[in-house]
Amino acid sequence: MKIYDYRQELITLLENTSSDPASLLQAQRSLTTILNILNHYAGGQGSHPAPAVKKPRFHQHQVNRDQQPLPTAAKKQLKSLLTGPAKEVTDAKPVVHVRPAENKAAAPKEITEEERLAADNRYLVHRKLSGAEINHRYYSEAILHHLPFPVEDGDIVELDPQQTVRGLPAIRRVTSDHLTDYQPEKINVLEYAKLTTVPGSDVLQISSTMKENSILDAAPANTVVVDPFKYPGRDLKAGMVIDYAYYDRGNGLKDAADGSIRWIHEKTDFDTTKQPAKPKKVKKVTNTRHDYEKKLDYDLKQRTVLVITGVRDKVQGLKPVITKHHGVFHGLDASAEEKVSSSTLKREIRNADFVIVCIDAIHHRISQLANHHAKRYDKPLAIANVTSNTAVERAVGRALNGDPAYAVASEKID
DSSP states (O other): OOOOOOHHHHHHHHHTOOSSHHHHHHHHHHHHHHHHHHHHHHTOSTTOOOOSSOOOOTTOSOOOTTOOOOOHHHHHHHHHTTSOOOSOOOOOOOSSOOOHHHHSOOOOOOOOHHHHHHTTTEEEEEEOSSSEEETTEEEOHHHHHTSSSOOOTTOEEEEEEEEEETTEEEEEEEOSOOOSSOOOOOEEEEEEEEOEEOTTSSOEEEOOBSSOOSSGGGOTTOOEEEOGGGSTTSOOOTTOEEEEEEEOSSOTHHHHHTOEEEEEOOHHHHOOOSOOOOOOOOOOOOSOOOOOOOOSOOOOTTOEEEEEESOGGGTGGGHHHHHTTTOEEEEEEOSSGGGOOHHHHHHHHHTOSEEEEETTSSOHHHHHHHHHHHHHTTOOEEEESSSSHHHHHHHHHHHHHTOOSSOOTTOOOO
16 A cells, blocks of 8 residues: 655645744644644544554554555645645644743843953953962963063953963953952052061061051061961072062951962062162253243143153153143153052052153153053053153143044154
8 A cells, every 4th residue: 555655745844934933833733733634544534443453653664554545635634734834823722732841942041241251352350369360270470470561350351362471371451341240359469578587486577668558567566477388499588579468358467467479579670789870960951941832722621631751850841731721730750660660650540631651761661551551541641752842732632632642653743
């Protein structure tokens, strides 16, 4: 006996079924009707009693040889169900019961802030007493120490997967982003603290810092004991200068006692025994300088302009440039590079509205830090190629208008 081959119609049904609920529901009803038709004719037609043996189903591989093929009417009814999903859907309940887990579409997974940042190679910094954890990988203090910008707990840094440092993706920059729910733990650092011996013992201590800005400098009795046996391989000795970090939980010296050495400075970093260079005699200029007359027309409306320059004698000479444009002048002398720390620049830039950097006589590290902190606190920054009234005036104008930080090549600077 020839058995009706229904497989092609089933394939057609699946190909014409789309992902919308109406199409899926119609396909489900069509399959239910197919099951009923095939199961009906599998056991005989009309009112003939079904055989005593168990009825074979349409999906079984073996078919009873006495089974009759589908009549023409059943074939037409079956084929009409396989022409595609219906346009109208009724509220009738389907015959085939489907488990809720299979019938219900899974809810889309919510993308977290960290996952959204990771798509752009940006990751949260988990700063430690020494080093940091970034993207589940540990960056040693040596890597962080040689960056041209500071990295703190809670910062978002951008990594460069194409460039590696000691097998780790290089840190390109610190962005201005921060996670809304992340609360960084406060870490205090005793910078440039000198190790001294504790009389009658093998341990060392620190009782002051070269910067004189720590809890140890607040009172002569404040000291922190440093046990050399806790740091094998470092060969700690009296006279070494270190950075000592601890988690500040509001317990003062008790918190400091649980800290750890973050960095050991080379002697060249803090050596103050060298004799200072003799100041060079500066020839006095006989001709008097003309009073400044503004050339550009803009109004700063009493906003503060920070001007960073390495030419000490010109710092106050730039004040009229800002004053005549109705701004508040604030100059920062960066002629002594070792006296301009990252924290100083950060504080000055945070309190300013515009930042102008005169790059003709300052260290490259200072200009990098200024650019970094200006981006971090979203402060407009512009570069003046020379320390002059005209160059500063034009740089302020670019910062005010949101123009590029550097002057265009065709612009002449007096």
